[in-house]
Amino acid sequence: MARFIFITGGVVSSLGKGLMAASLGALLQARGYKVRIRKFDPYLNVDPGTMSPYQHGEVYVTDDGAETDLDLGHYERFTGVSARQSDNITSGRVYQDIIAKERRGDYLGATVQVIPHVTDAIKDFALADQSGEDGDLDFILCEIGGTVGDIESLPFMEAIRQLRNELEPMQTLSVHVTLVPYIAAAGELKTKPTQHSVRELASLGIKPDILLCRAEHELPEGERRKIAQFCNVRPEAVIQALDAPSIYSVPLQYHREGLDSEVLRGFGITDAPDPDLSAWEDVTDRYFHPEGEVTIGVVGKYVGLQDAYKSLNEALIHGGMANRTKVHIKWIDAEIFEGEESELAAALEPLHGILVPGGFGERGSEGKIASVRFARERKVPFFGICLGMQMACVESARSSGHGSASSTEFGETEEPVVGIITEWMSEEGLETREEGGDLGGTMRLGAYDAALSGNSLVSTIYGGETTISERHRHRYEVNAAYIPAMEKDGLVFSGMSPDGLLPEIVERPDHPWFVGVQFHPELKSRPFDPHPLFAGFIHAALEQSRLV
Missing domain, CATH: 3.40.50.880 (Class I glutamine amidotransferase (GATase) domain)
Structure with a gap:
């Protein structure tokens, strides 16, 4: 069975969880592991297909016809693994499926509730389809949209909590992406937002194993130890994530900061091969030169x-x-x-x-x-x-x-x-396609x-x-x-x-x-x-x- 990495975010949105997931997937691939990345979107739309691009950005389409979040584009571009219908789910899709089952009588008259019915559906989604294009997967990365504390994301957080209890102790890992802002007037980095975010996550029953700290300035060793102490993680598990000159620099940057090594350590993997990052070195060389x-x-x-x-x-x-x-x-x-x-x-x-x-x-x-x-x-x-x-x-x-x-x-x-094809096909005497076609x-x-x-x-x-x-x-x-x-x-x-x-x-x-x-x-x-x-x-x- 695959190992699961759950990726959450706190403090503010747009911290780059999707890019982080894509980069981590690429780094694990570079060590020879097979990966797949999934996105849990808490909004109530069934999919983003009818959402305004100004609201949601582009709609990313998979080979099998799913209209998905644009983060799946990052996943594909960084790993080369084609996404599937099973790699993106929304609250709307979960509730739609549950209500359809309830109307059919599948629950045999039981009261349908968030726990266990909604959380079970989310867990089933996370655990399904664990095969890759060339065999069983080694890692499944699951990104939770939104930020910790959002009302709409609570069922997903609860599902993660349950999975971490139900799966083997070394089979899951929690990575929390947070912000360490720089207050120019004080000339200081502030760790308190990260502390509060981790505390909020802990109140939901989820203890993060690794903190990825987004920052505009270098994170001094003293601040890193302070975050580790107050957030109950090892200092080595506090990874700084500075703004990068290009998104294609991020995998190499995260590797230098030790993200992939710390993830493998969290799973107790000590014999992983060194990563082959030559493809990413070539990409960045072409971009910057x-x-x-x-x-x-x-x-x-x-x-x-x-x-x-x-x-x-x-x-x-x-x-x-x-x-x-x-x-x-x-x-x-x-x-x-x-x-x-x-x-x-x-x-x-x-x-x-x-x-x-x-x-x-x-x-x-x-x-x-x-x-x-x-x-x-x-x-x-x-x-x-x-x-x-x-x-x-x-x-x-x-x-x-x-x-x-x-x-x-x-x-x-x-x-x-x-x-639309039916508007002109019959007029020109062209043969129509079989029922169920285009x-x-x-x-x-x-x-x-x-x-x-x-x-x-x-x-x-x-x-x-x-x-x-x-x-x-x-x-x-x-x-x-x-x-x-x-x-x-x-x-x-x-x-x-x-x-x-x-x-x-x-x-x-x-x-x-x-x-x-x-x-x-x-x-x-x-x-x-x-x-x-x-x-x-x-x-x-x-x-x-x-x-x-």
Whole structure:
């Protein structure tokens, strides 16, 4: 059976529990262990799929179609282990399942209560699915969202307490992430918030084994011993976590501070091999020692909160690492391009590449289409993702004479170049798919295959592959009836669904680099394995930078 590491946070939110979990998982992997990381979210939404990006950040989608917390993106990027449906649960999901059972009579008339029914469901989630991609897991890391003391997180804390009693003594470990603030007026680090946070956790019956102390300044030995004494842990178990220049520095930094060694000691493991951190050393070397630089404009809808495009941001950085290039990202609100043409040129001319990302709704759509037109006419490397590809198709259709081309997502249109598949499939005499497929107003979620055309740019980018698998999150599709018109305009459909009905990839051969994809390649990019589309896009942008 796997060993469990429970990760909690105190004092304030946004301390980086997710990044800490991802880094610890990477360090244990570097020692040869098999790991999986899970996220417990206390909010009452069933999943984040319907939550505003401004509230929650991006929705991270797994291969098996789960809409999950963005922390799972950190987990995947740092460990390379693909997340599953079983790796993220919310209070809403727990209560939904329990109420469904109660309505079916599964509890045989018993009174349904937080203890034991809710806590048992949480424990079942934690203990389930202990197999990895290559065998049984050695460690399962469980991150509890929110902070200690939150009302909504109490059932999760109680479940942890019970598990620590029910499992073997050396089978669980508690890591508490806390804050040691620096008071500038006094010129001192203050340990009292950490003491209170640990006391709050202890009042719930959970004694932390390791404290990870976030701080802006070095934690002196005296302060470390003070924390250890008042919080009832060994001084070596008080790990300082200083602000890092890059998130990709964090695994190496935590290793230097002894986090992984202290975790293994907590489990009584004394014969662990030394970690092989060469991959992380290469990643940080590429990040901190670039040989070129480019500026990429991301023309989107949610640019006011960068967490809304977290995976996209990281994938662009990975593309830069692949080319030893520093990537400067300029976030541009698409709505500003719905006015004067001069504003469009002033904002986009200095860029070496233009990326239009995914999103939902009409707001900013005309600005995105204008950005596509600018990239096409000015021969600037262009990358369209999900809605970005759809806007590239609408722009192409308009360019070929279909002046009212649009998407039915934005309202009624005479020329639905983009629509829900049932809106155009029957009209064109195309065969509908089997019941239970991708039809109707449901989201197309998770990994789907695409067939690539030979002698195309994307085929070369993917190393000559004829079939690829990428993750999707969308409801609308490009209308296949308009393909001839767009091909006449010079747009090539170089990737289609295996049945040939749904466009997956478009490109322009008469352009330095113009690619649109219906899927989200950013979700599968890793710092030590950059996605080839992002590597190719940044390479094209680097070539563009040498022309200006």
